[in-house]
Amino acid sequence: xxxxxxxxxxxxxxxxxxxxxxxxxxxxxxxxxxxxxxxxxxxxxxxxxxxxxxxxxxxxxxxxxxxxxxxxxxxxxxxxxxxxxxxxxxxxxxxxxxxxxxxxxxxxxxxxxxxxxxxxxxxxxxxxxxxxxxxxxxxxxxxxxxxxxxxxxxxxxxxxxxxxxxxxxxxxxxxxxxxxxxxxxxxxxxxxxxxxxxxxxxxxxxxxxxxxxxxxxxxxxxxxxxxxxxxxxxxxxxxxxxxxxxxxxxxxxxxxxxxxxxxxxxxxxxxxxxxxxxxxxxxxxxxxxxxxxxxxxxxxxxxxxxxxxxxxxxxxxxxxxxxxxxxxxxxxxxxxxxxxxxxxxxxxxxxxxxxxxxxxxxxxxxxxxxxxxxxxxxxxxxxxxxxxxxxxxxxxxxxxxxxxxxxxxxxxxxxxxxxxxxxxxxxxxxxxxxxxxxxxxxxxxxxxxxxxxxxxxxxxxxxxxxxxxxxxxxxxxxxxxxxxxxxxxxxxxxxxxxxxxxxxxxxxxxx
Numbered sequence: 320x321x322x323x324x325x326x327x328x329x330x331x332x333x334x335x336x337x338x339x340x341x342x343x344x345x346x347x348x349x350x351x352x353x354x355x356x357x358x359x360x361x362x363x364x365x366x367x368x369x370x371x372x373x374x375x376x377x378x379x380x381x382x383x384x385x386x387x388x389x390x391x392x393x394x395x396x397x398x399x400x401x402x403x404x405x406x407x408x409x410x411x412x413x414x415x416x417x418x419x420x421x422x423x424x425x426x427x428x429x430x431x432x433x434x435x436x437x438x439x440x441x442x443x444x445x446x447x448x449x450x451x452x453x454x455x456x457x458x459x460x461x462x463x464x465x466x467x468x469x470x471x472x473x474x475x476x477x478x479x480x481x482x483x484x485x486x487x488x489x490x491x492x493x494x495x496x497x498x499x500x501x502x503x504x505x506x507x508x509x510x511x512x513x514x515x516x517x518x519x520x521x522x523x524x525x526x527x528x529x530x531x532x533x534x535x536x537x538x539x540x541x542x543x544x545x546x547x548x549x550x551x552x553x554x555x556x557x558x559x560x561x562x563x564x565x566x567x568x569x570x571x572x573x574x575x576x577x578x579x580x581x582x583x584x585x586x587x588x589x590x591x592x593x594x595x596x597x598x599x600x601x602x603x604x605x606x607x608x609x610x611x612x613x614x615x616x617x618x619x620x621x622x623x624x625x626x627x628x629x630x631x632x633x634x635x636x637x638x639x640x641x642x643x644x645x646x647x648x649x650x651x652x653x654x655x656x657x658x659x660x661x662x663x664x665x666x667x668x669x670x671x672x673x674x675x676x677x678x679x680x681x682x683x684x685x686x687x688x689x690x691x692x693x694x695x696x697x698x699x700x701x702x703x704x705x706x707x708x709x710x711x712x713x714x715x716x717x718x719x720x721x722x723x724x725x726x727x728x729x730x731x732x733x734x735x736x737x738x739x740x741x742x743x744x745x746x747x748x749x750x751x752x753x754x755x756x757x758x759x760x761x762x763x764x765x766x767x768x769x770x771x772x773x774x775x776x777x778x779x780x781x782x783x784x785x786x787x788x789x790x791x792x793x794x795x796x797x798x799x800x801x802x803x804x805x806x807x808x809x810x811x812x813x814x815x816x817x818x819x820x821x822x823x824x825x826x827x828x829x830x
Contacts (some may be wrong), residue, residue, distance in 0.1 A: 384467035395428040412444025442607035446623025492563025570616040583654040620673035633688035639746035650693035694742030761787040
């Protein structure tokens, strides 16, 4: 590793941020003189006025800058070539500012083995650090990437150890208390104006009862976790989760300008998302996704890059936008795997390390969609029809990547995947072209997952011209419903996955 020479951060700032006014960044004035009037919140209401303000860590203001160490030491005539290599690597992750790569030189114009790279946003810089720390440039050079702000933070560590103040233990309220309700009621949340209210749903008496209410609780929306133990609120600085009878704040997750969130099925992890619009029309929209440990609030992994790299297949919305969620979690209570679509592949990651499974993609040419079983790490993937190659529905068992069932499909227009809530069955809705290619009709491929060799049945409506409007499984059992016909006055047909003898087979129950 190249030796790191002590640098003057002000000189580095001047090199990275050129054409700034005289005195930049902090010369000739004292920050201590900039004091707000006492007891004046400047008209900005706190998210939590009644809570004690926490001590804030002061950053240097260079949160969008990373330091890349362990670079080759090269002479002046190779500086540009090395800078272009860095730009190529980091432009795939985020928008690097014009002139945003700076490599210090010694008295002989040799590079010093490290460089500063500036992005347009801190999220891009954090994603770059997460994705390239440990990146092997060649057999002799492996990147060691740090945030610029880290150096300033470490420099402020006092020489003399001071023991932290021990806070009095305050037990967390029972997060399952709502399940002890004597009337067996569920709770729901509603936001109106600046208010958010949590209410008991009394279905038997057709009424609701207020359980908790708060003003300015969220800046956009609230969202329950899958098992109902947490209620998440959204803020410009990130996400907060609350729980218990009095809805205590349990944890906070820092993600500037967060837009969307998704809990894992067993609530062990929380994923947050934001997009970053480019300042230059020639540049691309960037995305930033963070994965947190729900209980500790620790950030475990950062994903980022161009939006178009994530808007693939079923993840692509109108106009190149993204469909949420981008990552999908495997079923069960382990929260062991999560995955997303890539070009010609599915990228599968495993917890708690948040690394890619076996460090390689699940290669599937033409993959357009996939869904996990709600009960186990069993994945159903759809690959589209191209030329003479038929479409396919394939079942893979993870982590072995074993193909357990496959079904070819022809003349396919569109496919939708519906797992049974307990993972006992899989329904694949297939829209097919007619022989003339001028219209489509709909059928279902139905798989019995628990039976030997996973037998499959085909269901087509008696009237093929009828449009299928919706499909749903019975929450617990073997029945399902299909809504079909005219949108104004549709029909509903009920089916069973068992015949009269209780064996696998489709049976019409009624319309």
